Amino acid sequence: MNRFVKVLAVSIMVLVVIAQAFAGGRKEDSTEQKITTLRLATYDNDQSGVIKKIIADFEAANPDIKIEHELGGGDQYQTALRANLTIGGAADILGTYPGVNQIGQYARAGYLEDLTGASFLDNISDGVLSQVGLDGKVYGIPMAVIFTNVFYNKDIFENLGLEIPTTWDEFMAVCEVLLSNDITPISLGFRDNWFGQVPVYAFAPTTIYKQNLDFDAQMYAGEVQFNGPEWRGTVEKLVALREYLPVGYMSLGYDQIATEFNQGNAAMIIGFTPQLGMLENVNFGMFIMPTSDDGDNWTATSVGGVLSLNSESKHKEEVLRFFEYFMRDDVYKEYIEEEERLPVKSNFEFDGNPILVDFAKSVGETYGFLDAYWPPGVQDVFIKGIQEIFLGLDVGGVLTAMDNEFERRVNMQRE
């Protein structure tokens, strides 16, 4: 009898302990308290100075609101976000990403609040808003604009008497001069798939969309393909860069690309504006990637970071007040300047990094980053296809395989 009781007691204890593990959960705000706590979840690894300050200033001006900034820890953020949205319990304010496959998917699933027409979205162009929306509605605040561009080492250029190229032939000539002087012309790496596409995005607006803005719609309708003259031409230009890339570029990662440049081993980077913060020790400048024959070069653009409102948030009023505050001209100006980003607001006056500001002024026509328009999965197939082409596999074969995948995934989306 004694032993039986002991066994029973131990088992009950174990079960209770297990039950505790499932008992976690957020405590709801007590309705007697006047303070509402908002949770803000972003990708960041650490508290960026200016966000912390903006939150503090907002709390000071609005004593009935507190904001908890939950740090996402980098790569795990996206996975955690999806999980939290699916099972419920995601933060009130969510950092999301632009495009059909990111914010578009969440919006379609009903997780995000429709913000169309809100006053804090004033003065932002339709083009930019379409990146953070779905079917004409807007589901987040775009925080900054990013562009593809070429970073170049001003000192190396000056020493070799090089001028900024404005056509493809001029660009090739510059690369030749650099190579013959034992300097790696371009720092580029394909290990990190998500970045490997950026150079391709840099080319496509000029090589394809400048000639045909409806290309994507036609692709969905099956009228044009990857294995066609437009993409073959683009890919040929890409592959022409092969001899100008660093040794071991196939396994060169995102961080190492900047390192090559910073150490003076490579004279240029074909990348995008967010890399600005990674560059140091070098007197550098920026110019638009010249893939044209006539000097009229288009640039690829996207949105860098989006703030969305969780449709299941219990504090939507308060979140909207924060959004209003964040997009107020003086607050937004501080954000843009401190973070060295480009503003989403049209004709916005700010004292940014002069290199960045001058570059932004030089940007002419633009087209969005391609993954914003493709069904999910195509982006990865695309970059692997590019890798295979660089490895020397038959271009026609690879492009056809990409077409088959595209068709397959478009059909998956339709189901």
Place this chain on the structure above:
Amino acid sequence: MQHTIKEKIQWGILLTPSLFFVTIVIVIPMIGGISYSFTDWSGIGREINWIGLDNYRMLAKDSRFLFITFNTIRFAAVITVFQNVVGLVLALLVVKKIKFRNFFRAVFYMPAILSSLVVGYVWSFVYNPRVGLLNSTLELLGINMGSFDWLGTPSTVLYSVAAVAVWQFSGYSMLIYIVGLQSIPLELYEAADVEGANAWHVFKNITFPLIAPAFTINVILILTGTLKSFDHIFVMTNGGPGYFSEVLSTQLYKEAFTYNNMGYGSAISVVLFFMIAILTLTVLKYLRSRELN
């Protein structure tokens, strides 16, 4: 009689926590996964429709899938062979009464307790074409590889990653072989000594046959483990360059969690499950029959 029933109830109660865990963490997700494979669920959102075998039909038509499956089997086979060989060699070395025997055992085993992701990350620096330890060391030994890109070249990438797995887990296989070796009666070795058998004869006719059970265990464990291997490839190459190091587990991860095709990804996981089950049972049957002989 009463005693027995009471005891049975006691055992039953003690089993409950474990059963509870196994059900929640293994059985339910497994049933869930298999169910999702018959749907078009994206992984986010609540829209989900039954589509029967459509996902499997799509898999059958996917030429990439065959290539990736072949990669998976090749990867698992290479590691199974080499990890066994290295594990056995290490075990043979440390069962002898050499100095610091226990120290060596610990050192050889230690990589197995490290996180695979950390190991993979560090080794990707070893394989770095220009400043990596491997190319530099080879050069010192007189083998000039230039700036060979081990992880970026299609013909070497899978084997380079396999080498890391072998490095990390040989100690684990070694432990199992040590147990096997220690169970061989010493009289057999003494008898062989008396008859003047050389080391190779001893190994071939005494050692190897008698560690057959340990051999079976190692092969099965390594095979099942590496067929679903994910960590090393994910962190070192992410399936690249192109699809040359893509395996079923990395592909299914991408489909389910990145491309919003949870249903399709689940179908891949079901196929992987059956593949592992069939391969393992076949190998097990063959090895077990060998054991008995």
